[in-house]
Amino acid sequence: MSFPETGFPITLTVNGESRSLVLEDARVTLLDALRERLDLTGSKKGCDRGQCGACTVLLDGVRINACLALAVSHDGASITTIEGLADGDVLHPVQAAFVDHDGFQCGFCTPGQIMSAVGLIREGQAGDDPERVREGMSGNLCRCGAYAGITEAVLAAHAAMHAPDVLPGGHLIEDAA
Amino acid sequence: MSERMRHGASIGQPLTRRDGPAKVTGAARYSADFHPAGMLHAVMAVSAIARGRVVHLDVAAAEAHPGVVAVMTPENAPTLAKSPDEKDNPFAFRLDLLQNSGVRYANQPIGVVIADTLEAATEGAALLSPRYEAEAPGVELGGGEIFVPDSVGAGTPTEQGAGDIEAGFASAATRMEATYETAAQYHNALEPHTSVAQWDGDRLTLHTPTQALWIAKGRLAGLFGIPEGNVHIVSHYLGGGFGSKGFISSPQILGIMAARLVGRPVKLVTRREQMFGPVGHRASTRQTLKLGAKADGTLTALDHHTLTLTSRHDDFVEACGLIARHLYASEAISTTHAVSRADIGTPIFMRAPGEAPGSVAVESALDELALALDMDPLDLRLKNYAEVEPITHRPFSSKALRECYAQGAERFGWGKRPKQPRQMRDEDGLLVGWGMGTATYPAGMMQGEARATIRADGTALVETAAQDMGQGAWTVLAQIAADGLGLDGDRVELRIGDSDLPNGGLAGGSTGTATSGSAVHAATQAALAQLEDLAVNDRASPLYGAGNAGTVAENGRLARRDDPTRSESFSEILARAGKDSVEAKGTGAGEPASRKTYAMHAHGAVYAEVKVDPDLGQIRVTRLVGAFAAGRIVNPRLVRSQYYGGMIWGVSLALHEHAVLDTRSGRVMNPNLAEYHVPVNADVPSLEAILVEEHDPHVNPLGIKGVGEIGITGTAGAIANAVWHATGTRVRDFPITLDKLLG
Ligand code: FES
Numbered sequence: 001m002s003f004p005e006t007g008f009p010i011t012l013t014v015n016g017e018s019r020s021l022v023l024e025d026a027r028v029t030l031l032d033a034l035r036e037r038l039d040l041t042g043s044k045k046g047c048d049r050g051q052c053g054a055c056t057v058l059l060d061g062v063r064i065n066a067c068l069a070l071a072v073s074h075d076g077a078s079i080t081t082i083e084g085l086a087d088g089d090v091l092h093p094v095q096a097a098f099v100d101h102d103g104f105q106c107g108f109c110t111p112g113q114i115m116s117a118v119g120l121i122r123e124g125q126a127g128d129d130p131e132r133v134r135e136g137m138s139g140n141l142c143r144c145g146a147y148a149g150i151t152e153a154v155l156a157a158h159a160a161m162h163a164p165d166v167l168p169g170g171h172l173i174e175d176a177a
Numbered sequence: 178m179s180e181r182m183r184h185g186a187s188i189g190q191p192l193t194r195r196d197g198p199a200k201v202t203g204a205a206r207y208s209a210d211f212h213p214a215g216m217l218h219a220v221m222a223v224s225a226i227a228r229g230r231v232v233h234l235d236v237a238a239a240e241a242h243p244g245v246v247a248v249m250t251p252e253n254a255p256t257l258a259k260s261p262d263e264k265d266n267p268f269a270f271r272l273d274l275l276q277n278s279g280v281r282y283a284n285q286p287i288g289v290v291i292a293d294t295l296e297a298a299t300e301g302a303a304l305l306s307p308r309y310e311a312e313a314p315g316v317e318l319g320g321g322e323i324f325v326p327d328s329v330g331a332g333t334p335t336e337q338g339a340g341d342i343e344a345g346f347a348s349a350a351t352r353m354e355a356t357y358e359t360a361a362q363y364h365n366a367l368e369p370h371t372s373v374a375q376w377d378g379d380r381l382t383l384h385t386p387t388q389a390l391w392i393a394k395g396r397l398a399g400l401f402g403i404p405e406g407n408v409h410i411v412s413h414y415l416g417g418g419f420g421s422k423g424f425i426s427s428p429q430i431l432g433i434m435a436a437r438l439v440g441r442p443v444k445l446v447t448r449r450e451q452m453f454g455p456v457g458h459r460a461s462t463r464q465t466l467k468l469g470a471k472a473d474g475t476l477t478a479l480d481h482h483t484l485t486l487t488s489r490h491d492d493f494v495e496a497c498g499l500i501a502r503h504l505y506a507s508e509a510i511s512t513t514h515a516v517s518r519a520d521i522g523t524p525i526f527m528r529a530p531g532e533a534p535g536s537v538a539v540e541s542a543l544d545e546l547a548l549a550l551d552m553d554p555l556d557l558r559l560k561n562y563a564e565v566e567p568i569t570h571r572p573f574s575s576k577a578l579r580e581c582y583a584q585g586a587e588r589f590g591w592g593k594r595p596k597q598p599r600q601m602r603d604e605d606g607l608l609v610g611w612g613m614g615t616a617t618y619p620a621g622m623m624q625g626e627a628r629a630t631i632r633a634d635g636t637a638l639v640e641t642a643a644q645d646m647g648q649g650a651w652t653v654l655a656q657i658a659a660d661g662l663g664l665d666g667d668r669v670e671l672r673i674g675d676s677d678l679p680n681g682g683l684a685g686g687s688t689g690t691a692t693s694g695s696a697v698h699a700a701t702q703a704a705l706a707q708l709e710d711l712a713v714n715d716r717a718s719p720l721y722g723a724g725n726a727g728t729v730a731e732n733g734r735l736a737r738r739d740d741p742t743r744s745e746s747f748s749e750i751l752a753r754a755g756k757d758s759v760e761a762k763g764t765g766a767g768e769p770a771s772r773k774t775y776a777m778h779a780h781g782a783v784y785a786e787v788k789v790d791p792d793l794g795q796i797r798v799t800r801l802v803g804a805f806a807a808g809r810i811v812n813p814r815l816v817r818s819q820y821y822g823g824m825i826w827g828v829s830l831a832l833h834e835h836a837v838l839d840t841r842s843g844r845v846m847n848p849n850l851a852e853y854h855v856p857v858n859a860d861v862p863s864l865e866a867i868l869v870e871e872h873d874p875h876v877n878p879l880g881i882k883g884v885g886e887i888g889i890t891g892t893a894g895a896i897a898n899a900v901w902h903a904t905g906t907r908v909r910d911f912p913i914t915l916d917k918l919l920g
């Protein structure tokens with residue numbers, strides 16, 4: 001192997017865990033760092049150029065296309081991926097809502113849709129307005145055409161997460177199945 | 178069919194997906210998520226020309242790049258046991274596997290770089306800097322010699338008709354003729370075509386998405402000259418196929434060849450822009466519709482002629498004319514196809530192949546005829562309602578289309594539609610239009626097998642090499658198995674998506690659930706028969722001697738059909754017989770006699786509302802109501818999702834999708850998801866799918882028709898007709914974009 005001897009050491013906090021790695025190549029995207037080096041394959045690659053949203057993750061709480069980010073330029077950042085959303089067997093309300101409202105078919109866009117929905121709800125831009133949810137979720141393509149369920153799921157999760165008397169939480173995974 | 182089967186404990190229930198938790202947590206592993214130890218990455222280089230040959234690749238430059246392990250070109254590519262151009266069955270499409278330096282379409286694979294990392298392989302592929310000997314390509318529809326193909330679609334006759342078409346036109350009071358064009362479309366499943374391949378001697382383990390595991394297994398065994406049993410394909414999850422993963426494609430096989438070349442596991446993922454060529458597409462079409470009708474709207478002649486494109490090196494012909502053979506009654510019908518060759522990747526089946534572009538033309542033409550006759554478009558369709566299949570005169574095995582028309586119209590409010598265009602505006606001054614179309618798709622079946630094992634612990638295992646590409650096989654096959662066995666769903670373990678399991682047919686052509694579901698049902702019945710055999714011949718069993726009366730299975734017990742109080746649990750029967758399990762196989766296939774006697778199709782009616790900006794021409798679909806009848810519905814939640822998905826594809830065909838070909842270079846000019854438009858969430862209106870009740874005693878023992886494709890048909894035409902109704906402008910060139918309204 002003839003890689004440069006000194007690589008690029010970076011440390012990321014991924015789903016709450018500190019992960020250090022030495023990138024042998026500065027061209028590694030955040031998406032490929034997650035998928036190929038940290039064995040976090042939940043985030044998907046549909047286009048590798050910021051056009052489909054399958055790779056959406058939260059970077060310091062904000063949704064981004066991980067395929068457009070270079071891993072080296074995010075040393076020290078905190079990343080949340082689809083694998084970091086559920087609390088053990090308890091699904092995050094957005095995950096549970098996607099199951100309940102059939103917000104997916106093949107499931108390939110789903111990790112990106114869910115991370116995008118979590119980001120959207122956190123941004124507080126769409127609220128309970130279906131039109132704004134559709135707009136705010138339009139960076140995430142679903143070729144299967146699960147949009148109706150996706151919109152319903154985002155609205156339902158938003159409602160569940162904002163219900164004043166209900167503790168945030170989700171369903172047990174068995175229940176959701 | 179027993180009562181139990183009709184109102185099953187599980188069949189008919191809107192269960193959420195069994196694979197749901199895995200898919201929402203990222204735990205579901207798709208092909209590219211596998212990473213065997215020692216795996217290398219492979220990246221393809223593809224051709225920038227559409228015709229000619231590669232004269233030079235800078236292999237040395239690629240090899241010199243740090244991390245590059247090998248470069249695969251025609252010089253060193255593994256030789257194959259048979260030519261990738263050999264067509265040993267009608268579904269063996271010709272492949273481009275680096276066996277020579279020829280180029281027959283743009284984006285054809287011309288080399289593969291294998292490296293330690295994806296980054297190095299990607300850079301290495303760029304360093305190949307190909308030089309070509311280019312010839313001028315021909316890619317235009319009708320640009321080359323036009324000929325009549327031997328067959329169209331999946332081996333259907335090119336020409337079919339009934340009656341005397343000239344006499345039909347002669348007796349018509351009103352005639353219309355129009356030509357419609359549809360654009361080339363690319364499937365663009367969100368998951369790219371991928372292989373993670375590992376050789377162990379002459380045994381291959383492969384993670385690859387395929388809609389037909391056994392067909393892929395056979396194709397690979399043939400190409401590599403190894404027994405089928407040496408090919409093990411794992412494909413538990415498939416990120417969308419829509420026909421592009423029906424037959425294993427060149428990029429997927431190149432990944433396997435790369436693994437063989439370097440003697441290590443290799444992952445090859447097709448890049449998005451490389452999916453515009455080697456993995457199939459729907460060819461563009463030009464369809465001429467000529468209709469003749471009496472003054473009361475009765476069709477006297479229906480003439481549907483299709484011109485389409487196929488590749489220069491292979492044959493696949495988009496069968497647009499099929500729909501006119503099945504849908505409307507007419508005194509005379511003629512359906513014909515012609516094709517010209519082009520320097521393009523071979524077109525292939527794509528969601529509702531034939532029917533999708535065929536439907537948009539036929540439904541548009543009927544709308545134009547309704548205007549000429551001053552008739553309501555729905556009345557015109559009802560006037561020509563086919564009581565029997567028009568050309569064959571066979572009765573339909575079931576057809577609740579009248580109910581679809583009525584329920585959809587009622588829900589949509591169709592009765593209030595003004596006949597003339599440009600009559601409605603919304604509060605913002607946007608033009609509002611309403612249109613409708615009829616949906617139809619054949620209820621075909623393939624042949625499939627399944628195995629059911631009833632275990633002594635009271636659980637069961639059901640196995641078939643079926644595939645879930647999003648339609649819900651993980652869920653509905655378990656539902657069918659649970660009802661077949663009289664067990665709770667959670668006591669049924671299902672295994673699919675693995676080529677070592679019994680042949681599960683093809684997840685395609687809207688045949689998947691009908692075929693593998695029938696096989697699963699048959700297997701459960703065969704396994705129960707064995708259990709019954711054990712019990713009724715055993716003096717110690719309460720079922721002893723019940724052979725004639727027969728037994729029924731419910732809640733994990735077998736009971737006498739004539740006396741349900743006499744029963745015994747599966748576990749007790751097996752324990753006494755000293756067996757761990759009983760196992761049986763079942764087959765699912767169309768029953769030849771009933772398929773000969775009856776015409777089998779699903780039907781539906783779709784109503785669309787669009788709003789058009791009168792100044793800017795911007796078109797928005799604001800409402801879609803579809804009513805569909807497709808036999809028995811195994812899971813209404815998932816079936817609704819299939820209809821919605823199809824309807825969104827209808828929106829896409831009508832308004833969005835368009836691969837633009839540069840006629841000089843032969844290249845697709847918009848090979849990416851930003852410029853090749855598919856609907857995003859904001860493009861999709863409020864959708865409604867009504868599941869119209871339909872009982873079909875003939876189509877298969879479960880009464881199931883497919884639902885994956887029908888949603889496109891009807892929808893695209895309904896939208897086109899709504900755009901006309903809003904604007905008074907008839908656009909016959911799809912997709913309908915705002916420039917065509919303003920021009
Ligand atoms: S893979 Fe990142 S946006 Fe498509």
Ligand code: FES
Pocket residue numbers: 103104105106107108109110141142143144145146367416417647
């Ligand atoms: S579920 Fe298949 S792409 Fe969205």
